[in-house]
Amino acid sequence: MLKRREAIKDVGRETSMFFVRCVIALGIVIGLMVFLLVREFKLQVIDHNKYQTQSENNRIRVQPIAPVRGLIYDQTGKLLAQNRSIFALEIVPEQVDDMNDTVERLRQMFDITDEQVEKFLEQVKFRPKFNSYAIKTNLDEQEVAIFSANQHFFAGVSVEARLERYYPYAASLVHVLGRMGAITQDDLVRMDEKDVREKKEMGTTRQRYAATGKMGKLGLERYYENRLHGEVGSEKVETDVRGRIVRVLEREEPQAGEDLHLYLHLGLQQKISQLMKEKGVRGAVVAVEPSTGGVLAMVSEPSYDPNMFTGGISSKDYQKLLTPERPLYNRAVQGTYPPASTIKPHLAFLGLKEGVITPSTRIADPGWFSLPNNDHRYRDWKAWGHGATVGVMQAIVESCDTFFYDLSVRLGINNIYDGMRQFGFGQKTGIDIVEEKVGIMPSRDWKKSARGEPWYNGDTVNIGIGQGFWTVTPLQLANATAVLANDGIRYNLQLVREFSQDNRFEANTPVMAYHQIDTSDGSWLDLVKDSMKKVTEPPRGTARSAFADAEYIAAGKTGTAQVKSIAQDEEYDATKIAEKFHDNALFIGYAPFEQPKIALAVMMENAGGGGSNAAPLARDIMDYYLLDVLKVNQAETASTDEESKDGAAN
């Protein structure tokens, strides 16, 4: 076999052919290796910068750091809103392979409601990528421990400690401080609008909130969101492919937000809140410092605990807040009520100023008023009248309706509208709360556009006793009271006295600091104020029993507002009508008379007469503030006014 093969095979030819093939093969090998090298040269030399950048982008991430929100203090330095650390279960969606599976497995370990899942997914959809979003907040220590033990099963999920707002005084301040809420799609749109408005580069504000999950939704938290928020910081970090931070490369610290220092006095606020709760009152009390326009207390009852909203309120808990008592409703700034007789001093001042009455003008009071050529009788609260004739002082002290029916007709709606706007009715008080309502200061134009009807004289008559179309907020009422106490100076009401950041303080200067009403003939104002003083005094004052034995001199005015209109020949009888149609009790006042420290408005829904219900509450409030807080010297006030001797002696 071997021989036969030898005979056929040409070894020499085969060997040289093999040699040629080997050379060709080596040539091809070298050629292809050069081809590979050319490729690597392209990648590593020509396109090096491009890949270098991509490699950096892969590993380096700039992540925002949320600033610490500014704190809120009362005038005595008590902390009203603080930041507390809470633990939240957070997910970086981009690092989760199968979101449904991850959420499902988390739900097997923790109590997570459908609602929380929905909210989480909603956030994920709209907020920036590669951020972490909370699916469950307020984890307790045990839950944190459980998760830590199982963390390796959950790529992209972690327990994070976050600062959350906490309100130590809970319900008593919610209508002042407001509350926080998750940033929504609408908020993001508003941020963009703000950029456009302030001619900033688009996305500036969003960037500022890149690490922030919540923003102020109500009250001071909302109004001062910009100052409270602070400036976002950033951190350049190196991460691995799962987004885990390997090390921090650079860090720019965030700047904490500004602190707010309020005019508000926590003790007074709590006292008022407590008094109203004791009486079971729905309503609002606003107390201001006349010399500054600073709000000392602003209470709306009933109320609710804003801490329930931290970490998202469940719809079940939220339903509980939607009762007929409406605790979510901020009566002090949003409630609009007929002012009733509380605006009589203002109307009297206007009448004197406009010259339609004089201090000696007296009108007949049969217990009713009627317009010429009309037999409709506008009844006085005192069916038999306040005497044969009534002058302006008596009309205020006894709250004579007939006198003011007559006065309003003398003034006419145009004068009333212009005059009352001077006291701040029909316009915002300028308080630092966005939700503020203006109520209605009626005028001919208003009625035409709102009701499509002309103004009738009968409309003016009702305005005379603060009824009819006229509605005010408790805030406006308190402010108008402060104007009288202040001899015509009207300040913008403010809750915040000053801001501070890193121990640098900045006073709060409202846009419109004050407005001066023409009081050139001081006697008009003095007459009105004296009348208000007599309201709290014997023998005829409507608030005399409430202020009996007061250790200071107070000026005031009661009001009782009809909620339901009563037919011409019907008697008002509280026992016969539903509670929600009971009269609203009102009181305005200030004290001490000579150097007013507090001016307030009390508004009690369906509580009955102002003198018997609202005035006693005002007395308790003034007692607390003047005697317990300010410790006003009785002798000093007594020496300035003879009339106070009775009160001081007791």
Added chain:
Amino acid sequence: MALRTSAANTHKARRSLLWRLHIDVPLLLGLLALMAFSLLVVYSAGGESLALVERQVIRFGAGLTVMFLLAQVAPRTLKEWAPLFFLIGIVFLLAVIFFGESSKGAQRWIDLGVRFQPSEIMKLAVPIMVAAYLADKALPPTLKHLVISLALVLTPTVLIMIQPDLGTSLLIAASGFFVIFFAGLKWRYIVGALGIGMILAPIMWYFTMEEYQKGRVLTFLNPESDPLGSGYHIIQSQIAIGSGGIYGKGWLNGTQSQLEFLPERHTDFIFAVLGEEFGLIGIIILLALYLFVIWRGLYISLQGQDSFSRLLGAALTLTFFVYLFVNIGMVSGLLPVVGLPLPLISYGGTSIVTLMASFGILMSIQTHRRLHSA
């Protein structure tokens, strides 16, 4: 020239100890250099895990042992056993199809006490068989011999392709064709085969390729079409290599690999780690080492004393080149992703043992010359 060299060796009466142990020193040095390089890169790519390096060392040890054992087997013996070896391989491949174990969607494994892939046997059995068959024929082969050779190559290729394991089947086909090429296949056949291949390619696309294989090709053509899915590997490996630049980011400093952006970094994509950390310089060194090993392989083959040795040696050497070319081409984005390791550098795999076995055969060819002819 080949004859002259071997004649010169004849007069060296005394052989070194290593020669008598059938070790070719230059080839061994080239392989050891590659292994050392491998350990460096595996240590870095494996997250500085010494355990990984240890296991790689053990595998290299096993490979060197197999190489040493095979080097003792004279080419003549290998040739005599070739048909049996080949037949056993075919039986195993059929067994895999009917009784094999599947993993990752492919049926490649068989359990005979130890789990192994019969296709690994075929990497050696096919070139040995074809070389044994053609060695006795007058070369270049006649058409009849060519057809039989092709049948010897294509039977196992098809059996492996249906497992499916495209990468291995192509390698085995290549190793068989290389034997035929070195046997003096006429150029017009080569050109003709390439032409037929181009016609067959679309047919294969529609009738025989699996979805995942089509996906790989599509991804190769446009990796950015699916940057987080199948294109991810290619994009990340190119970023790794490209960001390495000329000098590299330094050993253990490759961010793409250390931060785990690079998938399969200690196995199939280890070349990207090398490129990132050692730069173009490192790649040139690696290719130079490979070139040296290939040159030595071809040199040994040229000195082979019979057709069998020559054909087998050259074919095994070129198959080694195909390995590294396909792997580097794939990692650099020149070729579609095929699951082939970088020879002697990638961590793990039975491929190290198989490769070292083929170098054992080369050493046998080199060192059995005198003894054989004496």
